[in-house]
Amino acid sequence: MTETVIHIPTLETERLRLRAPEQRDFEAYADYCAGDRSRTVGGPFDRSAAFDRFCALIGHWQIRGYGRWIVADRATDAALGLSGLFRPEGWPEPEIAWTVFDHAEGRGVAFEAAKAVRAHAYETLGWSTVMSAIDPENARSIALARRMGCTPEGEFHHPVYGRLGIWRHVAPAEIKESV
Numbered sequence: 001m002t003e004t005v006i007h008i009p010t011l012e013t014e015r016l017r018l019r020a021p022e023q024r025d026f027e028a029y030a031d032y033c034a035g036d037r038s039r040t041v042g043g044p045f046d047r048s049a050a051f052d053r054f055c056a057l058i059g060h061w062q063i064r065g066y067g068r069w070i071v072a073d074r075a076t077d078a079a080l081g082l083s084g085l086f087r088p089e090g091w092p093e094p095e096i097a098w099t100v101f102d103h104a105e106g107r108g109v110a111f112e113a114a115k116a117v118r119a120h121a122y123e124t125l126g127w128s129t130v131m132s133a134i135d136p137e138n139a140r141s142i143a144l145a146r147r148m149g150c151t152p153e154g155e156f157h158h159p160v161y162g163r164l165g166i167w168r169h170v171a172p173a174e175i176k177e178s179v
Helices: 023-034 036-041 049-066 110-125 139-147
Strands: 016-019 068-073 079-086 095-100 129-136 151-158 162-168
Touching: 016 079, 016 110, 023 036, 023 049, 023 079, 049 068, 049 079, 049 129, 049 139, 049 151, 068 110, 110 139, 129 151, 139 162
Parallel strands: 095 129
Antiparallel strands: 016 068, 068 079, 079 095, 129 162, 151 162
């Protein structure tokens, strides 16, 4: 018998733990999927569709070798959102993606997680560039991209998500300690 083992590393920051999705995270994810905030990623979604999407988080790691983590509070391990490297079918290249659940909004969670993801992409995976694909109506994500030092670099049209802006992250050599 041959086994398939999926390796999902755990990243830690001062306040956060980026870890593999677990069953106990599903309720927070399903609540996000059912809400209006999921509109920028094709939602809202019912529980069944949310479960399929939740399971796909782990499948992405198997197929691509990278993926999105659950962003958890380091002290309580409560799920606060998602962040990671993402490249669904039809994407022009991999991106740094982030999602913050309602109860964690306004705490700098996405910024702290996205910085850790970018460091992983550059320092561990050896990537020299990465982008983020953002719905032009998602003002909070655009503000975060700017805070991360990203610059707009055009757009692409996806058959499910529609028009998305491409925001280019700074190259590894250009990252400043203040970012």
